[in-house]
Amino acid sequence: MMEMSISTPRSEGTTFAIYLPSVGEKSIAQSTYKETMVTGKQKNGYILVMDDEAFIRDLSIEMLGFLGYRVKTCIDGKEAVDLYKAAKVEGNPFSSVIMDLTIPGGMGGKEAAQLILAFDPAARLIVSxxxxxxxxMDDYESHGFCAAVVKPYKVEELAKVL
Known part of the structure; x- marks a missing residue:
């Protein structure tokens, strides 16, 4: 339970106490951080996340960074293909690419995956x-992906997939 009190600046008026129930899930810090620190499972790698939603990109940076990965994000498939090629040519390739299937008004994950795989057949692509x-999502391998992850992401799921 979490308690929150609200009162006026002069301590006059009414005070409210709001009690919010726990959803019963461990927090990110309780579940993954402890495992990472105790077992030494800190990861190394460079992950590209393609998603049109800023919230998902920001969440990915936090979660993957927490797991020990370096992260770069982009908005659509065209940008993902360009970033992937540039990183590979520069000798700093991405370990994996997490790609959103649907990008309104832009290139989605399926098309971008085919272009990346044409450039690098060994690319590790994850559909999202x-x-x-x-x-x-069910038949991801036939589309060139090596795994699938459902949004919104959970740290444990990302750690397992990667």
Whole structure:
């Protein structure tokens, strides 16, 4: 339970106490941080995250950074393909690429995956979507992906997939 009190600056008026129940899940710090520190599972690698939602990109940076990865983000498939090629040519390749399936008004994950795989058949691509019913999420390997992760991400799931 969490308690929050609200009162006026002069301590006059009414005070409210709001009690919020726990959802019963461990926090990121309780579950993954402890495992990372105790077992020494800190990761090394460079991950590219392609998603049109700023919230998801920011969340990815936090979660993957927490797991020990360096992270770069981009908005659409065209940018992901360009970044992937540039990093590979510069000798600083991405370990994996997490790609959103659907990018409104832009190149999505399926098309970008095909272009990256044409350039680098060994690329490790992970499909991502908030729509778990999409056929590409169930049959990700036939689309060139090596794994799938459902949004919103959970640290434990990202750690397992990577």
């Amino acid at each position: 979507s908030g729509y778990s019913a999409d056929p590409a």
